[in-house]
Amino acid sequence: MIAILGAGSMGRLWAAMLPAGQVAFVPRPGQMPDPVCYRFQAIEGKSLSVTIPWLQPGQSPELLLVTTKAGDTLEALKDALPSIASSTPIVLFQNGLGSQQQVSETWPQRPVLAASTTEGANRPAPGLTVHAGCGATWVGALNPTGQPLVNRVAQQLAKSGLEVHPEQDILGRLWQKLVINAGINAFTAILDCPNGAILKQPYYQQWINPLCEEISRLLAAAGQPQQTPEALRESIEAVARKTAANTSSMRADVLTGRPTEIDFINGYLARLGQQHGIATPVNQMLTEQVQQLN
Numbered sequence: 001m002i003a004i005l006g007a008g009s010m011g012r013l014w015a016a017m018l019p020a021g022q023v024a025f026v027p028r029p030g031q032m033p034d035p036v037c038y039r040f041q042a043i044e045g046k047s048l049s050v051t052i053p054w055l056q057p058g059q060s061p062e063l064l065l066v067t068t069k070a071g072d073t074l075e076a077l078k079d080a081l082p083s084i085a086s087s088t089p090i091v092l093f094q095n096g097l098g099s100q101q102q103v104s105e106t107w108p109q110r111p112v113l114a115a116s117t118t119e120g121a122n123r124p125a126p127g128l129t130v131h132a133g134c135g136a137t138w139v140g141a142l143n144p145t146g147q148p149l150v151n152r153v154a155q156q157l158a159k160s161g162l163e164v165h166p167e168q169d170i171l172g173r174l175w176q177k178l179v180i181n182a183g184i185n186a187f188t189a190i191l192d193c194p195n196g197a198i199l200k201q202p203y204y205q206q207w208i209n210p211l212c213e214e215i216s217r218l219l220a221a222a223g224q225p226q227q228t229p230e231a232l233r234e235s236i237e238a239v240a241r242k243t244a245a246n247t248s249s250m251r252a253d254v255l256t257g258r259p260t261e262i263d264f265i266n267g268y269l270a271r272l273g274q275q276h277g278i279a280t281p282v283n284q285m286l287t288e289q290v291q292q293l294n
């Protein structure tokens with residue numbers, strides 16, 4: 001049995017794709033509502049009806065996937081983990097950085113892994129989950145207890161039929177995604193436009209170079225491979241062009257009145273700058289402006 005904490009878009013995607021009858025959602029404390037029923041629209045357009053039960057008291061999952069938003073993850077796990085065996089691997093799917101470190105520092109003895117995914121899922125209407133973008137998922141250990149479990153966890157996730165790879169340097173992969181999100185998401189939310197449309201906006205053009213200079217210094221301070229500001233800007237703009245028509249997850253959160261993950265993207269970079277004595281005025285400004293949109 002694979003347990004999933006967070007019955008949102010990502011959680012429902014994995015629940016629908018993993019073998020039927022082998023998945024359960026983790027309930028909030030004191031809640032045991034009816035099973036979760038939804039229509040799932042697969043990437044090729046085929047639609048199926050999915051019913052996922054809740055994890056029952058006494059059931060002991062072999063794996064826990066955590067698909068809450070970054071800001072909810074620590075509290076959700078504080079509620080869920082007391083009834084889950086300490087040997088059960090925990091796989092964190094959150095974007096950005098900061099929440100992963102909170103979890104691995106809070107439970108250093110538990111096997112903690114992270115997944116970085118380019119799969120896309122959304123819920124355009126109540127009761128409907130859409131697999132909107134086909135990508136790949138990399139899974140790797142965040143602590144030594146998780147290290148021996150990486151291949152097994154990758155194999156378990158691959159039973160979904162999604163592309164899954166074990167990753168020795170998951171932190172590096174999370175950083176690569178963070179760089180892209182830091183250079184796109186806040187701009188799309190502030191400018192209220194699709195990803196590709198930021199590129200021609202004077203506000204983006206004013207701030208992207210100083211932002212990339214900050215990120216380049218932060219990468220070095222964090223022990224990540226050095227990248228020039230010019231190379232960072234190229235990577236960011238390649239993704240913005242490739243996903244030109246997309247509404248970023250941050251803009252979608254603002255438009256639907258949900259909390260954004262800004263504190264774990266540009267906010268994380270601003271905090272890291274404070275720790276290392278690196279000035280991060282652009283990350284700080286983007287963080288504050290997105291916080292004001294919320």
Ligand code: NAD
Pocket residue numbers: 005006007008009010011026027028067068069070072075076077079093094095096117118119120121122249261
């Ligand atoms: P979502 O808001 O759709 O789902 C989060 C779910 O967690 C919600 O159903 C919420 O009710 C639930 N939740 C919150 N607190 C909880 C608690 N204490 N106990 C149980 N459940 C709780 O978000 P999402 O789009 O599924 O994203 C989840 C994470 O995956 C985010 O960090 C996101 O950045 C990342 N991610 C999402 C996608 C995507 O395409 N959706 C792609 C890559 C990464």
Ligand code: KPL
Pocket residue numbers: 095180181184185195239243246247248249250
């Ligand atoms: O990951 C994304 C997000 O929206 O969070 C990008 C890469 C910006 C694609 O929309």
